[in-house]
Amino acid sequence: MEFDPQSLTYNDAGLIPVIAQDAQSREVLMMAWMNAESLARTLESGQVTYWSRSRQEFWVKGATSGHVQELVELRFDCDRDCLLLQVNQTGPACHTGRRSCFYSKVEDGEVRETQEPMTGE
């Protein structure tokens, strides 16, 4: 069956949540949002392109930082309201310079940071 980005379920703002996972290590790198057009651009270019809710514009991941995400695989869930991408991530995915945005862990009721910012990227 041919895939149509319009066939997915978007929220009231026209957005769908997107999980990006490292295609090799399987580490979950980040969660962001797409609209149908950013998904179409991602599929066409192979460069992961989100929709920035704060800036209200297309966000080609890494366009300014060089920390691009190359699309390896696209999946959607049973409700068609969430995407899962396997990506090749160059350098850090997180704006703090860490590999993953999920560097804060709750352990015994305390918050611990588990990653340092990457250097030399």
Place this chain on the structure above:
Amino acid sequence: MEFDPQSLTYNDAGLIPVIAQDAQSREVLMMAWMNAESLARTLESGQVTYWSRSRQEFWVKGATSGHVQELVELRFDCDRDCLLLQVNQTGPACHTGRRSCFYSKVEDGEVRETQEPMTGE
């Protein structure tokens, strides 16, 4: 620093998106939503408890099906507006009987199903 579920950023409906990942295989199993109280219940019980948007009630994952999720690790992201759980999943995570909700893959513009429903669970 002590962790306070209220310190996270919830959307206008008081909810935060939650990614559940298999603690062993690192497969992403599903995405669902929590409010602060369902997160507190999850931490207290060790049984992953979402907020059902359709039923508007607490949803102890697997309470009726037996396909429970035991919490192994809780992380939150740099913006404090998304959670990542490592879980021990009993049986399928998906209501269709598949291990993961992300069984639909887009390949060469076509949709392909990659998993069969589990049997004998």
